[in-house]
Amino acid sequence: MERMPKKQRHQQLARLIEENPFLTDRELTRLLKVSIQTIRLDRLELAIPELRERLKLMAERSYDPVRSLPLHEIIGDILDLQLDKSGISMFEIRDEHVFSRSGIARGHHVFAQANSLAVAVINDEIALTASADIRFIRPARLGEKCIAKAYVRSSGAQKGKAKVEVFTYVGDEMVFQGNFVIYRSARAADEEGTGEA
Amino acid sequence: MERMPKKQRHQQLARLIEENPFLTDRELTRLLKVSIQTIRLDRLELAIPELRERLKLMAERSYDPVRSLPLHEIIGDILDLQLDKSGISMFEIRDEHVFSRSGIARGHHVFAQANSLAVAVINDEIALTASADIRFIRPARLGEKCIAKAYVRSSGAQKGKAKVEVFTYVGDEMVFQGNFVIYRSARAADEEGTGEA
DNA sequence: TGTCGGATTGGCACCAGGTATCAGTATGAA
DNA sequence: TTCATACTGATACCTGGTGCCAATCCGACA
Numbered sequence: 208m209e210r211m212p213k214k215q216r217h218q219q220l221a222r223l224i225e226e227n228p229f230l231t232d233r234e235l236t237r238l239l240k241v242s243i244q245t246i247r248l249d250r251l252e253l254a255i256p257e258l259r260e261r262l263k264l265m266a267e268r269s270y271d272p273v274r275s276l277p278l279h280e281i282i283g284d285i286l287d288l289q290l291d292k293s294g295i296s297m298f299e300i301r302d303e304h305v306f307s308r309s310g311i312a313r314g315h316h317v318f319a320q321a322n323s324l325a326v327a328v329i330n331d332e333i334a335l336t337a338s339a340d341i342r343f344i345r346p347a348r349l350g351e352k353c354i355a356k357a358y359v360r361s362s363g364a365q366k367g368k369a370k371v372e373v374f375t376y377v378g379d380e381m382v383f384q385g386n387f388v389i390y391r392s393a394r395a396a397d398e399e400g401t402g403e404a
Numbered sequence: 405m406e407r408m409p410k411k412q413r414h415q416q417l418a419r420l421i422e423e424n425p426f427l428t429d430r431e432l433t434r435l436l437k438v439s440i441q442t443i444r445l446d447r448l449e450l451a452i453p454e455l456r457e458r459l460k461l462m463a464e465r466s467y468d469p470v471r472s473l474p475l476h477e478i479i480g481d482i483l484d485l486q487l488d489k490s491g492i493s494m495f496e497i498r499d500e501h502v503f504s505r506s507g508i509a510r511g512h513h514v515f516a517q518a519n520s521l522a523v524a525v526i527n528d529e530i531a532l533t534a535s536a537d538i539r540f541i542r543p544a545r546l547g548e549k550c551i552a553k554a555y556v557r558s559s560g561a562q563k564g565k566a567k568v569e570v571f572t573y574v575g576d577e578m579v580f581q582g583n584f585v586i587y588r589s590a591r592a593a594d595e596e597g598t599g600e601a
Numbered sequence: 602t603g604t605c606g607g608a609t610t611g612g613c614a615c616c617a618g619g620t621a622t623c624a625g626t627a628t629g630a631a
Numbered sequence: 632t633t634c635a636t637a638c639t640g641a642t643a644c645c646t647g648g649t650g651c652c653a654a655t656c657c658g659a660c661a
Contacts, residue, residue, distance in 0.1 A: 244609070266460075266466070269463070313520075332505075333506055337539070338540060339511075340537050343533050429619075438638075439639050456647095457619095
């Protein structure tokens, strides 16, 4: 009936906007060889908002402090935290964490989870990793949920150095183990845990 | 001279937009009790773009795959790579890598650079971190460029385990040192280095 | 063959949130 | 008084749309 079936054009339109949300209707006109009205009818049917709305949504998503910070802050979701004692976090291995060929997680992601937790469990305004001795027991794979458990072996509230041991499991299999030495600013903070890592 | 000194209003304006980039000029009119023309003159003087440009910039920033997937692939830019011998990479500490309060880089980013390099320098199809013994000598800070140098101490092409030593410097100061043991799939790959880490 | 209906296109009014420019007013200092 | 600076108002114009109506195309079906 048409030069190109409507369904197919809809798919193309959706794909184009998915790939590049910055396209105006006018630019889409060029790419799909239909009138601007058709583009707009298509967007309407597909419930794709106009360019400015799309940009606004993206800006809002990236601006949401809860969403934008955790990516850079703590790696993994804290499930339990007993300051200066122990903590548990969960981290799911996703596509972006693995070697594409083998589906095995890059070591630094597993380390990042453990490191984040080791720092978070220290009840202090400033806590920095001083050194660590780590073992990757077996590879963590795509889709696996890593449960890291941290135990503060010596809080070092006076000496300024805490020792934290972290074990990471997938199910009941240990995948990672690390001994961390964490610098702390000596005076333990009165405040609640900071959420930083 | 004015109800409120211009300088002060400029500060307030900048702060308001910083806090909430979604404000229109009309809304700012209400908040600052000046005409919309004044708001626009102010924005001009302060070089603050219009709402739509601000949203577009935010959307672009959050869309940039390099920024949004910070821990995915190799961390740091490979400057030099001699497979099974040595390698050098550079990694600049940005906002998203530091504790906001102290401006000090989170340990796992510095580790990720070293780990990426240690894996990249191994000339094999599959290379995984088995264990590591690491020291954070001094904190790396916002804006600093970390230069990591990796040396393969024993390639372990037969035994399946390579030893790689990594030193990371800012200028001539060492910030990090680590000894990595890397599993490799025994048969050294004929291909070029993979680019994965 | 005519006609019906969905798909497509064109045109126009209108909108938000601006830019650019010009003119007028207020206010304080020299 | 005069002058500069700050502020305000008004108008034309821009982009990237929405909303709506009419015209056209094109294939299917009686």
